[in-house]
Amino acid sequence: MTNKNQLTGKHGEDIAETYLIDDGYEIITRNYRCRFGEIDIIAARNGTLIFVEVKTRSDQRYGLPRESVTYAKQRVIIKTAQQYIQRYKIKDKLFRFDVIEIFYDRQPTHVVHIDNAFSL
Numbered sequence: 001m002t003n004k005n006q007l008t009g010k011h012g013e014d015i016a017e018t019y020l021i022d023d024g025y026e027i028i029t030r031n032y033r034c035r036f037g038e039i040d041i042i043a044a045r046n047g048t049l050i051f052v053e054v055k056t057r058s059d060q061r062y063g064l065p066r067e068s069v070t071y072a073k074q075r076v077i078i079k080t081a082q083q084y085i086q087r088y089k090i091k092d093k094l095f096r097f098d099v100i101e102i103f104y105d106r107q108p109t110h111v112v113h114i115d116n117a118f119s120l
Contacts, residue, residue, distance in 0.1 A: 041100075
């Protein structure tokens, strides 16, 4: 059964995907999972592979969406990205970690794309 948070997250990922495509990114995959964790969106642009964490909120009751990408969450994303790179034998590519935060109340109201939000 799907709960409200899962629907909010999927809706946010849909908005983020559209935003990235409109901004010239190529979407490689969504919801990449392995034993280490999950990456919401993997995209490419100008020879760079981008691992994107999407955080969606309808209000700021619990703070900014980006604040939920804690150090521990960053470590999970990095380990998952390393596994992806190894699994697909990706060499000679730049990569980065972005966060997209989305505030919405039935319709997208505000999208913030944070390039290089964190690093190894």
